[in-house]
Amino acid sequence: xxxxxxxxxxxxxxxxxxxxxxxxxxxxxxxxxxxxxxxxxxxxxxxxxxxxxxxxxxxxxxxxxxxxxxxxxxxxxxxxxxxxxxxxxxxxxxxxxxxxxxxxxxxxxxxxxxxxxxxxxxxxxxxxxxxxxxxxxxxxxxxxxxxxxxxxxxxxxxxxxxxxxxxxxxxxxxxxxxxxxxxxxxxxxxxxxxxxxxxxxxxxxxxxxxxxxxxxxxxxxxxxxxxxxxxxxxxxxxxxxxxxxxxxxxxxxxxxxxxxxxxxxxxxxxxxxxxxxxxxxxxxxxxxxxxxxxxxxxxxxxxxxxxxxxxxxxxxxxxxxxxxxxxxxxxxxxxxxxxxxxxxxxxxxxxxxxxxxxxxxxxxxxxxxxxxxxxxxxxxxxxxxxxxxxxxxxxxxxxxxxxxxxxxxxxxxxxxxxxxxxxxxxxxxxxxxxx
Amino acid sequence: xxxxxxxxxxxxxxxxxxxxxxxxxxxxxxxxxxxxxxxxxxxxxxxxxxxxxxxxxxxxxxxxxxxxxxxxxxxxxxxxxxxxxxxxxxxxxxxxxxxxxxxxxxxxxxxxxxxxxxxxxxxxxxxxxxxxxxxxxxxxxxxxxxxxxxxxxxxxxxxxxxxxxxxxxxxxxxxxxxxxxxxxxxxxxxxxxxxxxxxxxxxxxxxxxxxxxxxxxxx
Numbered sequence: 001x002x003x004x005x006x007x008x009x010x011x012x013x014x015x016x017x018x019x020x021x022x023x024x025x026x027x028x029x030x031x032x033x034x035x036x037x038x039x040x041x042x043x044x045x046x047x048x049x050x051x052x053x054x055x056x057x058x059x060x061x062x063x064x065x066x067x068x069x070x071x072x073x074x075x076x077x078x079x080x081x082x083x084x085x086x087x088x089x090x091x092x093x094x095x096x097x098x099x100x101x102x103x104x105x106x107x108x109x110x111x112x113x114x115x116x117x118x119x120x121x122x123x124x125x126x127x128x129x130x131x132x133x134x135x136x137x138x139x140x141x142x143x144x145x146x147x148x149x150x151x152x153x154x155x156x157x158x159x160x161x162x163x164x165x166x167x168x169x170x171x172x173x174x175x176x177x178x179x180x181x182x183x184x185x186x187x188x189x190x191x192x193x194x195x196x197x198x199x200x201x202x203x204x205x206x207x208x209x210x211x212x213x214x215x216x217x218x219x220x221x222x223x224x225x226x227x228x229x230x231x232x233x234x235x236x237x238x239x240x241x242x243x244x245x246x247x248x249x250x251x252x253x254x255x256x257x258x259x260x261x262x263x264x265x266x267x268x269x270x271x272x273x274x275x276x277x278x279x280x281x282x283x284x285x286x287x288x289x290x291x292x293x294x295x296x297x298x299x300x301x302x303x304x305x306x307x308x309x310x311x312x313x314x315x316x317x318x319x320x321x322x323x324x325x326x327x328x329x330x331x332x333x334x335x336x337x338x339x340x341x342x343x344x345x346x347x348x349x350x351x352x353x354x355x356x357x358x359x360x361x362x363x364x365x366x367x368x369x370x371x372x373x374x375x376x377x378x379x380x381x382x383x384x385x386x387x388x389x390x391x392x393x394x395x396x397x398x399x400x401x402x403x404x405x406x407x408x409x410x411x412x413x414x415x416x417x418x419x420x421x422x423x424x425x426x427x428x429x430x431x432x433x434x435x
Numbered sequence: 436x437x438x439x440x441x442x443x444x445x446x447x448x449x450x451x452x453x454x455x456x457x458x459x460x461x462x463x464x465x466x467x468x469x470x471x472x473x474x475x476x477x478x479x480x481x482x483x484x485x486x487x488x489x490x491x492x493x494x495x496x497x498x499x500x501x502x503x504x505x506x507x508x509x510x511x512x513x514x515x516x517x518x519x520x521x522x523x524x525x526x527x528x529x530x531x532x533x534x535x536x537x538x539x540x541x542x543x544x545x546x547x548x549x550x551x552x553x554x555x556x557x558x559x560x561x562x563x564x565x566x567x568x569x570x571x572x573x574x575x576x577x578x579x580x581x582x583x584x585x586x587x588x589x590x591x592x593x594x595x596x597x598x599x600x601x602x603x604x605x606x607x608x609x610x611x612x613x614x615x616x617x618x619x620x621x622x623x624x625x626x627x628x629x630x631x632x633x634x635x636x637x638x639x640x641x642x643x644x645x646x647x648x649x650x651x652x653x654x
């Protein structure tokens with residue numbers, strides 16, 4: 001049983017059912033005892049009446065007191081009086097008899113017995129001495145109507161108990177759900193955290209889970225700081241390496257140092273390799289991929305990126321069209337996704353003849369297509385374009401590198417990258433799907 | 436053309452100045468953001484090469500201050516911080532171009548040239564005005580009779596500035612401001628000497644003297 005809710009509900013239901021069952025048993029027992037006590041009391045009165053109505057005539061003992069109820073057959077009220085060998089039975093007994101327990105004088109016994117027509121009887125036997133004779137009086141009464149009423153009561157009681165149990169269980173279920181609400185809220189918040197919709201967890205929670213939330217927030221802070229630190233360290237490393245690299249490039253181009261091409265290439269090639277490697281690895285290390293950071297709002301950032309492209313490629317007279325959501329629907333990390341979109345758009349602008357189209361949808365995850373009307377890439381070369389070493393054209397700087405960085409970002413987000421031909425512009429169309 | 440180099444790496448700043456001078460620009464440099472902000476606002480520069488990682492005040496802040504203050508000179512950002520989000524921030528702050536380090540000096544000069552050309556509203560290709568065609572890479576001018584004339588560095592700078600502003604009367608002060616560096620010895624008589632030499636190469640009638648006002652390249 002791994003569900004807290006189920007575990008609590010089962011425990012509470014079991015104790016509730018036990019309590020109500022015990023109550024049912026006690027209450028019906030008490031009512032039955034009270035009712036039987038009442039009948040027994042009446043039987044004692046009857047016995048006294050019978051004893052008083054017993055007269056001793058010349059032809060033996062005779063019963064003078066005899067209510068109509070004792071004369072109607074199977075009326076449910078019976079007696080049997082024994083004086084010596086003489087037995088007087090009520091007419092209501094018809095041809096049946098009552099049990100005859102051996103009771104001593106002054107003794108009273110009470111028992112249940114089956115009477116005529118299977119009537120459940122309460123039988124009271126007592127022995128007296130009257131006029132020098134031992135008189136044994138057995139009086140009995142039918143309990144069936146009492147039992148019927150008791151059964152009816154028990155049914156009612158059981159039904160009410162069940163209804164109460166159901167109501168209490170429902171209330172308990174609701175209370176449990178309410179009590180566990182902070183946990184499900186917390187789960188939602190963690191989901192939002194993962195999507196990057198929020199920076200930390202709300203500490204406005206019940207005291208029981210507050211320490212947990214605080215600890216989570218602390219860990220988040222530590223992770224965020226660590227990411228920030230390593231990003232900064234990498235940025236500084238890049239900054240530090242780039243200036244000497246710049247000097248290396250400049251030295252290689254200095255005619256005083258290298259007049260002919262070969263030694264110049266020998267300096268330039270490893271320097272370029274270092275530069276590419278730094279760019280690639282820095283790009284990879286900078287990736288946040290879900291860690292808390294500033295959010296990417298395509299509706300705001302893509303138009304800004306397009307303005308940037310229009311300035312970078314100002315001499316090309318390119319038309320860049322964008323179709324996507326309005327501002328206010330953020331997705332993913334700003335730095336990562338601007339890097340992704342920037343590389344794709346820059347590539348497209350480098351190769352486009354006159355037009356670039358950007359389409360972005362945010363239905364589930366992010367769906368981005370960047371197409372140009374350039375020469376496109378033959379199917380056979382498309383796979384190689386994404387590889388580490390590839391670089392289609394040395395002059396259009398970093399074509400392959402840009403796509404490789406895009407590939408790293410897509411991989412970090414667990415997404416999909418497809419290269420194809422644009423059906424409308426007939427150049428390369430790069431399609432990126434991020435979950 | 437006078438260019439301000441804002442760069443905190445002293446050696447790189449020196450190389451940049453050197454390369455810019457060879458390309459016929461006057462180049463001043465500073466490593467301080469606050470000073471850069473002042474110079475860009477008060478001195479008649481034609482373009483700025485701006486590093487972002489500056490001590491005291493960041494390059495981006497300097498750029499924002501200029502744009503807020505109505506300073507519209509062309510700015511080329513030259514930085515090691517070349518992630519796309521940083522580029523977008525640079526352009527949104529008002530940059531005109533962005534070059535990541537490490538860079539090739541030739542590319543920087545080409546971009547600076549294109550930046551100035553666009554700033555003066557000219558289309559791509561060599562600078563052509565008043566029947567003259569200027570080859571900026573070789574620092575030579577071609578006159579309508581298809582003759583090429585070599586130009587000295589100062590003649591080239593002077594002619595380029597005139598060709599960027601055809602039909603405008605440029606005072607001697609304006610010309611010296613755009614041709615000489617901050618601490619250079621500014622002698623207006625020297626300017627007259629250069630104007631005379633230019634006239635000899637491209638034809639005296641092309642540069643008109645407006646008495647008391649200055650010079651004008653006849654369009």
